[in-house]
Amino acid sequence: MEVVPPVSERFGVPVFLDNEVNAAALGEHQAHPGVRDLLFVKISTGIGAGLIAGGRIQRGALGAAGEIGHVPVPDGGGHPCRCGNLDCVEAVAGGTALLARSPAADLPGLAALARSGDAATVALLRDAGRRIGEVVATAVNLLNPAVVVLGGDLIGADEPLIAGLREAVYQRSTVLATRTLRIEPSRLGESAGLTGCAAMVLDRILAPETLDTAP
Numbered sequence: 001m002e003v004v005p006p007v008s009e010r011f012g013v014p015v016f017l018d019n020e021v022n023a024a025a026l027g028e029h030q031a032h033p034g035v036r037d038l039l040f041v042k043i044s045t046g047i048g049a050g051l052i053a054g055g056r057i058q059r060g061a062l063g064a065a066g067e068i069g070h071v072p073v074p075d076g077g078g079h080p081c082r083c084g085n086l087d088c089v090e091a092v093a094g095g096t097a098l099l100a101r102s103p104a105a106d107l108p109g110l111a112a113l114a115r116s117g118d119a120a121t122v123a124l125l126r127d128a129g130r131r132i133g134e135v136v137a138t139a140v141n142l143l144n145p146a147v148v149v150l151g152g153d154l155i156g157a158d159e160p161l162i163a164g165l166r167e168a169v170y171q172r173s174t175v176l177a178t179r180t181l182r183i184e185p186s187r188l189g190e191s192a193g194l195t196g197c198a199a200m201v202l203d204r205i206l207a208p209e210t211l212d213t214a215p
């Protein structure tokens with residue numbers, strides 16, 4: 001079902017639609033003034049990315065850019081992914097995969113275990129970080145972002161995950177691409193998406209082509 005027309009009709013205003021990871025990337029871009037190249041990676045039940053390049057969000061030809069969760073990892077163990085392939089990084093190291101190997105019932109529970117210093121959970125997150133980092137390293141080589149921002153449901157208990165991810169990225173990306181690269185947790189947390197939506201609206205409403213056609 002098309003989402004935009006009924007909402008626009010009901011409220012009588014322009015409506016813009018984007019996926020949550022792109023919205024969060026736009027929000028984090030606002031929180032990093034002066035940064036023109038930023039990769040936002042959301043690690044939740046699944047894994048996805050939003051890309052800001054040259055100061056603009058990049059959605060790709062059909063809006064499918066950023067699906068790094070479905071990049072396969074080597075020696076993944078044959079985990080089936082919801083996309084139909086095997087050993088996508090999301091199926092090996094995403095939140096759902098981590099919960100299957102943890103006594104925690106959900107991701108907040110997993111985060112709580114990590115915060116309490118539970119050794120098995122810390123090791124699980126560090127290993128997941130390395131796995132995700134192998135994929136992010138490829139994205140870093142391809143895109144040369146200034147900052148990789150990590151968001152998702154493990155915010156606040158993601159130190160081992162970030163440590164593993166940093167380790168893999170610095171090991172596998174080129175020296176030039178990582179010379180000044182920063183890899184850091186989200187600055188906006190759960191409000192990144194909302195901030196991004198506001199930025200998207202302002203960007204579209206104030207775009208020269210919109211103002212030119214305004215009554």
Ligand SMILES: [Zn+2]
Nearest residue numbers: 070081083088
């Ligand atoms: Zn997949």
